Amino acid sequence: MSIHVLKQGLQTTVQDLGRPGFAHLGISASGAADAFSIQIGNLLVGNEPNTAALEITITGGKYKFTTDSYIALSGSDFDAQIDGKTVANWTGVSIKKGQCLQVNKSLGGARCYLSVQGGIDVPILLNSRSTHLMTGLGGFDGCVLKKDYVLKIGHIVNKLTKITLINKQEMEQKLERKTIRVTKGLEGDWFNDDTWELFLNKNFRVSQSFSRMGIRLEGNTIQSTEGNEIMTQGISLGVVQIPGNGEPIISFVEHQTTGGYPRIANIISADFCKVGQLKPGDKFKFALVTIDQAEQLYKMQLKIIHNIAVS
């Protein structure tokens, strides 16, 4: 009942939906960078949405199964194959004992998820199996998977129904990453109308400085009229901060829990999954919505997941 890593990818980690509840001790929640895709992947193999899966980034790796299993790949298309035969995304597939899953390079966004029926069995730390890479906490020894690691597959409990039919187009549309929607941030008024126009109408480019902690953006310099520092306050997932050099930073799943740069905007909850798919070199624009609109958009996303879960 295990998976043997024959070849490592760029950054493959064990993730679930994260470890909330410890921010007051300086620990951010971590969890899947694209929480939408991991949930769908888990549902496809009959797991609970919060089951631990592998988060694969930019390049995949090769995984040998030592047992018959049922798996799904969700998120971006990584041109995956089982013993040379193409494996479609967003579909549950059987894999036999001794077979190898080869996950190549992404053809689209930054990440895909490999869900396995029964889940990836690593110790639960502070209520979660997710890896917090920056602190070396959780997951498989708190680090990325390397060649020769052996991962245990969990026991199948309360098996849910496997999902067979899923609207792939709808999934891909969810992860489209040309536009990322934001609400106005707490220091939104520190930026004048001209700066806001620049912020919303020009493309930003994702820099090479790209991690689960934060994503730096290039292409436009955003300047505040009120200075570059606030008295240290809380930072939550998806805050867009503007440091002194004017290049925005999106705080991401392993973000620091407090910070001192002005916060121009916040990514809306429904678009966190898109941020999880951003990769270096991608160009996109921000679009401003109200908090009410953001809540409605998130409800629509929950409905997609719910409808799949009960189908």
Add this chain to the structure above:
Amino acid sequence: MTNPAELIITPASDCSLIILFGEDDSLETQKKVFHYTHYLIDHPLNDILNIHPGYSSILISVNIAKRSIDSVQKELRNICINAEKIDLPESKLIKIPVLYGGEKGADIALVADFNDISIIDVIDLHSSGDYYVSFIGFTPGFPYISGLNPKLETPRLKTPRKHVPLGSVAIGGKQTGIYPSPSPGGWNLIGQSPLKIFDVNYPENALIKIGDRIEFYSIIESEFERLQLS
């Protein structure tokens, strides 16, 4: 006592709220942060994901799949009176041994020069201060410590270090702190403590907690080595 109607509670995003207790970082404002933080830990509201205390604010993130931020906002206003009434846990005095200067405090001369005092003065002033822990934030277990003698205030380094060693004691602006794990950092290193203040696997057992008082005392190298082994 804060009038509940006057408390500023405002959405910070579509899934978080912030309580603002004031514009300053006075001890009175920080006391309110301590009270609310403890109250929210001891009496967790339903479907709250995280609370992030700061000098004068608490950011609260909400599981909006379960609950609207509006309903949390209303409940926060209602708990206000109880929050200010709760007894705070005893503020412990934590004594932190520090080997000042040398390799372990590579920026101590910089702090001395900037403030036009001697290295001995830096050690004397830093180890005779009366400090309190404003909150834990930034990285796991990192204590934001207030109460630095103004004669020691030193701006952050222009270029942050990529790796600050575990236990480093440092000054950043008008704050001092201890790096609980190796991490990047832009503060001026003045020494190092041999104490393990934080284990990420057991965060609730942290040596230093919000509201504690801190005393630093100077040790020599042999004592550093002895404490490191113990």
